[in-house]
Each structure stands twice: as C-alpha cells, then as structure tokens.
Amino acid sequence: MIDATEGLHNQDLKIATLAWEAGRGLIMVVNKWDLKEKDDKTAAKFEKECAEKAPYLRFVPFVFTSALTGMRVTKVLDLIQTVDAERHKRISTSQVNDALQQLLARRQPPQAAGHEIKLNYATQVETNPPTIAVFGNNPDKLQEHYVRYLHNGFREFWGFTGNPLRIILRRKSEKQ
Incomplete structure (x- = not known):
C-alpha cells in the first residue's frame, strides 16, 4: 500500500521487489487518493513514474483508493481474484508453441559467437508463478534482450497480470 500524498518510497519498492522476485502476485494499492490534487492523467502519470523506478510494475495493476471515504476499496478484492486467476492460468502446449512460432516469425534469435540459435518448442511447466520453458539447441x-523479447511477447498473448512470468531456457535433448 502506497500513500498517494508521499509517493513510492524506497522501502515500498524494496518490499514489492522482494515479493516479485519470490514469485508472488502483486497489486499496488494507492491510498489517500482523495487527498491528491489530480486531473484525468494523474493516475497514469503515477503508474508511469513507478514503472520507471521498477520496470516490472508495468505488469502490476494499480488501484487508487481512499480508506476514509471507501472509494474503490471493493475493487481491491476484485483485483485479488483477477491476479489469483492469472497466477493459476494454464496455457496448453500447442498455444505456447503457436505463440513461440509467431514470435520467431517476427524476430529470429541473433547468432551468438557464430553459433546459430534455434528455438524448437516451448511449454508451460508451472503455474504459481507462471513459468514457460523454451527448448533449443544453444x-x-x-x-x-531476446529473452526479454520472448517474455514481453508471451505477456502480449496471455497477460499474467500482476504476476511474474518466468522463462526457463533448456537444451533440446538429442532424442527429440
């Protein structure tokens, strides 16, 4: 919970980062929103400023509340359910592979030290937090930067709102 009159403190950021890195779902509740001087762009600006401090926050929903007036307090409960559903979302292997093929068609992985990198297939190996394994030769x-591209691409397809998305890179076994 962030105090809207004070903004995002380093301590808030440390706690959020610890939770994110531990694979927990997050919702940023900004309280005392009724005390903040605002226009129609204030909330978006606040979210952008937070995401500049911690880029993962662009995947986290923000809700602007006032505990005093009760403004949007019930929306927090709705967001908890949404983030929990996103956390347990299961994507079929065929859908993950289709998404991977679309991402590869848009941008092939760059060569590394003269080695061609081929990504063969992908599958969701875990929920809680969502984890996708990508198999390839190297x-x-x-x-x-290419792993970030895949990460952002998979998020475009399925969102996983409020949850960290983990990508595991694995070598394709010789038998396959």
Whole structure:
C-alpha cells in the first residue's frame, strides 16, 4: 500500500521487489487518493513514474483508493481474484508453441559467437508463478534482450497480470 500524498518510497519498492522476485502476485494499492490534487492523467502519470523506478510494475495493476471515504476499496478484492486467476492460468502446449512460432516469425534469435540459435518448442511447466520453458539447441547463448523479447511477447498473448512470468531456457535433448 502506497500513500498517494508521499509517493513510492524506497522501502515500498524494496518490499514489492522482494515479493516479485519470490514469485508472488502483486497489486499496488494507492491510498489517500482523495487527498491528491489530480486531473484525468494523474493516475497514469503515477503508474508511469513507478514503472520507471521498477520496470516490472508495468505488469502490476494499480488501484487508487481512499480508506476514509471507501472509494474503490471493493475493487481491491476484485483485483485479488483477477491476479489469483492469472497466477493459476494454464496455457496448453500447442498455444505456447503457436505463440513461440509467431514470435520467431517476427524476430529470429541473433547468432551468438557464430553459433546459430534455434528455438524448437516451448511449454508451460508451472503455474504459481507462471513459468514457460523454451527448448533449443544453444539456450545458454541466447542474449538477454531476446529473452526479454520472448517474455514481453508471451505477456502480449496471455497477460499474467500482476504476476511474474518466468522463462526457463533448456537444451533440446538429442532424442527429440
């Protein structure tokens, strides 16, 4: 919970980051919104400023409340249910593979030290938090920016709102 009159403190950010890295779902509740001077862009600006401090916050829903007046307090409960449903969302292997093929068609992985990198297939291996395993010939050589591309692409397809999405890179076994 963030105090709207004070903004996002380092301590708030540390707690949110610990929860995110531990694989927990997050909702950013901004209280005392009734005391904040605002226009129609204030909420979006507040969210953007927070995401600049911690990029993962762009995947986290914000709800602007007032405990004093009760404004949007019940929306917090709705968001808890939404984030929990997103956390336990199961995507079929065929859907994950279709998404991977679309992402590969848009942008192939770059070569690494003269080695061609082929990504063969992907599957969701876990929920809570959602985790997708991507199999290929040289996964350890895949550059971080391309892993972010896959991460953002999978989020475009399924959202996983309020939850960290983990991507595990694995070497395709020789038998397959």
